[in-house]
Amino acid sequence: MSDQARWYVVHTYSGYENKVAGSIENAVENRKLHDLICEVRVPSETVTEIKDNKKREVERKIFPSYVLIKMVMNDETWYVVRNIRGVTGFVGPGSKPVPLTDEEVARLGVEKNEIEINFEVGDNVSIIDGYFDGFIGKVTSIEKEKGIVRLTVSMMGKDVPVELSLDQVVAFV
Template sequence: MTDLTDDGDDRDEQALEDDDPVNDVTDTPDIASVLSPAAPDGAAPDGAGTSDDDAEAVSGGDIVITEDELLGGSADDYEDVDEEPVRESPYDRPGSWYVVHTYAGYENKVKSNLESRINSMDMEDRIFECVIPMEDVIEFKSGKKVVVPKKVFPGYLLVRCDLDDDSWRVVRNTPGVTGFVGAGSKPTPLTRTDVETFLGVKEEGPETTKRTRPRLEYEVGESVRVREGPFADFSGQIAEINEDQLKLKVLVNIFGRETPVELEFSQVAKL
């Protein structure tokens, strides 16, 4: 008779070892295993054949998502994206912009005097910049069209500084300066819109608009509104009309003072 006792004990011990919780550990899958195709349970080892039924079962299984699809695109997609250049606004530079009134016709001399005082008095850390706003104006000379740089508003400078008693004194006591522009005795800093308008911050790209020859329908003393350019939306009164060059001289109220501004007919509109 065959003794089955030992075999039964061996099977019981083997079952206990299989059910041992210490040896029963489940590994947590990493992202690589989640994002890559996993072999199904009971998959055949390398080199083993796969039946037609098994192949059909695999092809009809869960959809495999790649890492690129999960992240919404590939690295090549991001490399091809061109970043648009960011244009600096003069308003974002350190300090604030103030308007300084000077004698008309002496703007360049006053600017030179002020810059010399800034250097000699070691004020570069509080007075940063002095600018005469300019614009290109088309004129006709000897029957030819020429571009001439002109001051946007004569008799004024723009100064960028950290204004305190010392910096105010350096600017105010510069020969040719008659004062700051502001309410009462307190200088008023310019807004972002004013700074970007007077210093000519423009959109990049070729000019696509063309001006048409306007009709001669304006009169001296007539009030008009500026349609485009540095003084867009300002109102003023026509002081002179140049019919040959199709230009007007308009008195525009700038910082509380009437300033003559030369404009083309197409740059103004009737009120």
């Protein structure tokens, strides 16, 4: 069932995001809905704030008043989520929940696709996408957390630095 799960957006009262997420997780535990409601997230980021000449790390919600839920939509799951205290409804026309598209999920960074790399600094790689498609480059650095690889490509006898995403290159065979 979990392969049929899609991401939905739930609107909540302001400041209730974490309470709603916790309540949904408790409902999933109590009603044994693990196969129908897979994941609950409150998207947030850590920001460095400077106040009164003091630096501190603050957790800030990216989408205040919204909670993202990966679930299989049916009458039971709709009822469970809709009746959690603090939930005002699903995002969609009327009260009909509309799942996020794959493009929206990718843009929001909700799901991180782990890219497995089989090359390291100093290796030659083949570029398989983009402007430099078909070129061979030498890896100078890899930033796996950002999904970036930097390499030098030889063009007209000169080494040109290039920055590409990890999915644009493969190990040269």
